[in-house]
Amino acid sequence: MDRRTLLTLLFAVLVGSTNLAGCLGNDLGDIIPERKGIPGGLTLACLTSSSYTSMVVEVDYEPGYKPLASSTDLLVERLTSVCDKPEGISIEFQEVNFGQQGDWSAEDVRSKAWDQKTASPLEGSTLRWQLIFPAGGYEEASVLGVAVDASTVALFGDSIDEAEGPLGRPSVEDVENSVVIHEVGHLLGLVNLVYQSPVDHEDADHPGHSNNDDSVMYWAVESTDIVNFIFGTLPNDFDTDDRNDLAGLADGSIPIRDQLWSRV
Numbered sequence: 155m156d157r158r159t160l161l162t163l164l165f166a167v168l169v170g171s172t173n174l175a176g177c178l179g180n181d182l183g184d185i186i187p188e189r190k191g192i193p194g195g196l197t198l199a200c201l202t203s204s205s206y207t208s209m210v211v212e213v214d215y216e217p218g219y220k221p222l223a224s225s226t227d228l229l230v231e232r233l234t235s236v237c238d239k240p241e242g243i244s245i246e247f248q249e250v251n252f253g254q255q256g257d258w259s260a261e262d263v264r265s266k267a268w269d270q271k272t273a274s275p276l277e278g279s280t281l282r283w284q285l286i287f288p289a290g291g292y293e294e295a296s297v298l299g300v301a302v303d304a305s306t307v308a309l310f311g312d313s314i315d316e317a318e319g320p321l322g323r324p325s326v327e328d329v330e331n332s333v334v335i336h337e338v339g340h341l342l343g344l345v346n347l348v349y350q351s352p353v354d355h356e357d358a359d360h361p362g363h364s365n366n367d368d369s370v371m372y373w374a375v376e377s378t379d380i381v382n383f384i385f386g387t388l389p390n391d392f393d394t395d396d397r398n399d400l401a402g403l404a405d406g407s408i409p410i411r412d413q414l415w416s417r418v
């Protein structure tokens with residue numbers, strides 16, 4: 155190594171440490187902000203397998219708030235039915251303490267969920283989505299679940315418990331199953347979050363939601379309006395219009411926007 159190369163290297167090391175000095179103690183996210191995106195921002199990464207061949211759903215729950223096995227089993231089943239993941243879709247459970255004081259806002263959900271993520275949403279060939287099940291409720295008490303960015307959903311167990319209908323219809327289990335699929339449906343971009351459906355099935359009064367009460371994306375499914383279903387069956391699956399939208403996004407026949415990952 156000649157003297158000039160050595161000096162260049164030394165200079166690089168010095169500049170490197172100077173730059174880092176001011177950043178130590180900060181969250182890594184302050185140095186290289188990771189794009190969190192909007193719900194639906196990782197739809198294409200789920201629907202196709204050209205970059206992401208497997209998927210992990212991280213479930214972070216506070217003690218006493220672990221979701222029912224039927225909810226996470228159903229989630230894997232539903233995701234498998236629409237997303238192309240040849241190496242499989244699995245759930246990773248983690249018991250955590252979010253340390254939240256008072257009601258949750260969307261920003262609380264975003265920041266505390268990201269603090270717990272064990273890996274980036276796009277890590278190697280694995281797509282990672284995250285469901286958090288915190289203690290406490292949302293600032294808008296009627297809300298049972300929220301999708302806050304491209305990879306993050308929160309479900310409020312206390313509110314879900316309270317949404318059980320008279321005589322247990324719908325049951326807590328029915329409600330939880332449906333709200334889990336509904337919120338993940340938003341991460342899949344439903345309805346019209348990152349595209350425009352060729353079919354008119356978005357509810358005019360409830361943007362981002364279906365007007366079909368047989369779809370899990372029906373507007374009443376994520377709120378205490380769910381009590382409307384006491385005389386019917388709570389939907390926990392996507393309807394034909396939802397599925398046709400996803401198929402059109404996957405094959406490119408429906409244009410998609412706001413993606414954190416796009417096929418080249």
Ligand SMILES: [Zn+2]
Nearest residue numbers: 336340363376
């Ligand atoms: Zn919704």
